[in-house]
Amino acid sequence: MTTRDIVFIALFAAITAVAGIFPPITLPLLSVPITAQSLGVMLAGGVLGAKRGALSIILLLVLVAIGLPLLSGGRGGLAVFFGPSAGFLAGWVVAAFVIGWLTERFWDGLSFIHAALICAFGGIVVMYLIGIPWITLSAGVPLSKAIAGSIAFVPGDLVKCVIAAGVMITVKRSYPIIGARAA
Amino acid sequence: MLTELYVVGQSPLHLAPPALKLGLLFVYCTLLFVIPHPGVLAIGAAVVTFGYALAGLKASHAVMAVRPAFYILVIIFAVQLWLEGPGMAAYIVARFACLLMAASLVTFTTKASEFIDGILAALTYAPAWVPKAKIALAMSLVWRFIPMVRGIFDEVREAQSARGLGRNMTALFVPIIVRTLKSADEISEAIHARSLED
Numbered sequence: 001m002t003t004r005d006i007v008f009i010a011l012f013a014a015i016t017a018v019a020g021i022f023p024p025i026t027l028p029l030l031s032v033p034i035t036a037q038s039l040g041v042m043l044a045g046g047v048l049g050a051k052r053g054a055l056s057i058i059l060l061l062v063l064v065a066i067g068l069p070l071l072s073g074g075r076g077g078l079a080v081f082f083g084p085s086a087g088f089l090a091g092w093v094v095a096a097f098v099i100g101w102l103t104e105r106f107w108d109g110l111s112f113i114h115a116a117l118i119c120a121f122g123g124i125v126v127m128y129l130i131g132i133p134w135i136t137l138s139a140g141v142p143l144s145k146a147i148a149g150s151i152a153f154v155p156g157d158l159v160k161c162v163i164a165a166g167v168m169i170t171v172k173r174s175y176p177i178i179g180a181r182a183a
Numbered sequence: 184m185l186t187e188l189y190v191v192g193q194s195p196l197h198l199a200p201p202a203l204k205l206g207l208l209f210v211y212c213t214l215l216f217v218i219p220h221p222g223v224l225a226i227g228a229a230v231v232t233f234g235y236a237l238a239g240l241k242a243s244h245a246v247m248a249v250r251p252a253f254y255i256l257v258i259i260f261a262v263q264l265w266l267e268g269p270g271m272a273a274y275i276v277a278r279f280a281c282l283l284m285a286a287s288l289v290t291f292t293t294k295a296s297e298f299i300d301g302i303l304a305a306l307t308y309a310p311a312w313v314p315k316a317k318i319a320l321a322m323s324l325v326w327r328f329i330p331m332v333r334g335i336f337d338e339v340r341e342a343q344s345a346r347g348l349g350r351n352m353t354a355l356f357v358p359i360i361v362r363t364l365k366s367a368d369e370i371s372e373a374i375h376a377r378s379l380e381d
Contacts (some may be wrong), residue, residue: 001314001317002371003320003371003374003375004367004371006317006320006324006371007324007370007371007374008367009321010321010325010328011328011332011363011364011366013321013325014329014331014332015332015359015363017325017332018329018336036352039352039356047364055321059321059322059325062302063295063322063325065298066293066299066302067188067189067293067294067295067298068187068295069188070329073251075251077188077286077287077290077291078208078287078289078290079248079251079282079283079284079286079287080251081286082212082282082283083252083255083282084252084255084256084259085252085255138279139259139263139275140263140275141259141262141263141266142266145262145266149262163352163353163356166353167352167353167356170357171357171360171361174361175360175361175364177364
């Protein structure tokens with residue numbers, strides 16, 4: 001970890017925090033609000049790579065835990081880690097790591113389709129694998145019901161994957177961070 | 184964005200060390216989960232209510248603690264009502280309310296700076312392989328970066344709105360990220376110039 005890496009980590013924690021104040025977009029048909037904050041999580045992994053991406057999300061969550069209202073909707077403090085959706089916050093760290101790891105692995109010749117699939121795997125499959133069992137465990141709701149309740153968020157997450165993939169590819173072309181390490 | 188959730192006060196809870204409050208919160212939550220009994224929950228609710236009174240907090244603070252999770256709790260209540268009946272539904276939702284209120288009680292009575300001091304103090308006891316200076320650097324940097332990124336964010340949004348791209352997320356995020364990442368080089372040079380080792 002060089003000083004530059006530390007600066008990247010802190011910058012992406014800040015970007016993800018600021019993405020939370022972006023006004024939520026409500027999809028016309030579903031009326032489920034989608035916030036840009038989990039977009040920041042995908043981009044932390046996809047732009048910085050596994051280790052730095054996950055560390056930047058951990059740094060953000062530490063600041064939230066000590067009482068700063070940095071999550072979307074001005075949420076913050078220790079309470080967010082004790083609510084029914086706390087599993088998704090833990091899932092953010094793993095999702096950023098998985099997306100970063102896969103992006104590093106497929107870095108040469110990374111296409112828009114690859115990036116979108118990577119984001120969908122890390123940002124939806126991995127995230128829900130951690131978030132949904134936590135709902136089941138903490139709220140005593142059977143797994144099938146917890147899955148049914150979370151399905152409504154999948155279309156919004158798919159939109160985010162497409163946006164994140166577009167941003168990842170453009171940043172890779174104009175200002176690559178992951179490849180710069182190998183060079 | 185950097186306003187914290189801390190509520191000014193001089194109560195015993197405000198003055199207690201953060202590590203003690205975190206330890207008590209941990210014990211509280213574990214007990215509520217390990218012993219799933221309405222009696223335990225009633226004691227838990229009484230304890231947390233006493234805590235709010237002791238800290239001089241108002242009922243509106245307790246509402247603030249639970250409100251962000253309100254809709255999901257309504258859904259959980261409905262599902263439990265349908266599956267297990269009203270008793271279980273009320274129990275599960277009341278347990279969440281207690282957990283959220285207890286966690287917020289710690290947040291309301293502890294300054295962010297107290298937590299940071301606590302983390303830094305704990306780091307001095309950490310083994311040698313933990314990069315203490317770098318953790319401290321990252322935490323203080325992000326404090327400065329949030330207003331900076333916010334500024335970049337507002338500028339980019341204005342510029343892209345002028346081009347009719349104000350709601351195009353790709354057109355917003357690419358310039359924000361590239362501009363932010365480019366500033367990383369200058370910032371790390373500036374840190375080196377102030378002789379922080381690599």
